[in-house]
Amino acid sequence: MPNEVVSRLAARVAEAGLDALICLSPENVAYTTGFVVPSHPLMRWRHTAFVLGADGRCAVMCVDMEQSTVEQAVGEALPGARVWAWPEFGGEAMHTLGQLLRELDLGGGRLGIELSYLSVSDHAKLARDLPAATFVAADQLLQRARQIKTPDEVERLARLSAIADRAISDSFAAISAGSTEMDLAAALTRSVYEQGAQQFKLMIVATGERSQLPNVGPSDRVLKPGDVCRVEIFPVIDGYHAGVCRTAVVGDPPPHAERIYQNLVECGHLVQDAIRPGAPTREVYRVFRAKFDELGMPPISFVGHGIGVNLHERPYLGPEDPETLRPGMVLGIEPLVYRSGHGFGMQIKDMVAVTDEGCRLLSDVSDTDRLHRIEL
Structure with missing residues (x-):
């Protein structure tokens, strides 16, 4: 049986009058399949595709080098889904995708596709291969689906939030005046991996005068007494991110x-x-x-954003x-x-989740009501 994300998305595909949805970006392939194809985020031309019919049928296409890896992951996440592979040398991903769609009797269908991700040249290849198909931009459909x-998903993001929060606290405890930002980063990433994250995306380590830089x-840079330290990290599991930032001071x-x-705390x-x-x-x-505004300083143009398979989402x-907030949304507030x-x-x-009752704090490991302290 397909996972809950796929079941929900299949209903949206049918409601939109589409015969199928084709996901191509690393973010939306991870969203629908529940796993990341290793080289997909690294090489844009190494296409992976997830095809979801309005009737719930699904298939995955990947490069032949990673077929066995993908087959194992599909067997665990999407039992029954077929895996197609396109040959990296001498093959053409869009031609294989066209073959897959024809075999699923979708070659003449109304197909939702990520037009903001697919290159113009690849779109032209696919359109030539499927002249009877109608391609419709499905980017907004996917964005709306991912909001809830x-x-x-909420529990995965809660786990990631705790990993990030604890890792930052661990890194503050591991250093002192005289340590470098690199020392802090080493402790931070060690803790992230020790807690089970598969990788991390953005890491911010900004101390002293560098704490003013986004x-x-x-x-x-060597930490000195009185330095303010801004530290943020986005650990990743199965393509999902959580972002947590904490501020510390070295000594007084x-x-x-x-x-x-304290103004930020109250905010x-x-x-x-x-x-x-x-x-x-x-x-x-x-x-x-x-x-x-009591600070009398220019604020940023937002104080929070959605987060999930992208660092920033609506x-x-x-x-x-x-927008209006709805239960199931997960936000980073900053x-x-x-x-x-x-x-x-x-x-x-x-990191917070919108619930039926209000707001659930997901990053609840450390006490943010007081500035963190780093030992002298």
């Missing part, structure tokens, strides 16, 4: 740090209190801004987003200040 997580990785905090940090609590089913995302952002908790005007930046990022 199944219970299994999305920077570790350097050889510099002037103004406690005041700024985070207010945002969590405002997250509930039916709440407009713009209203959640308005609640955040009402408190954040909805956004921002001033222009028209009150932050990059340019505090005092030579440092601060951030608290948590």
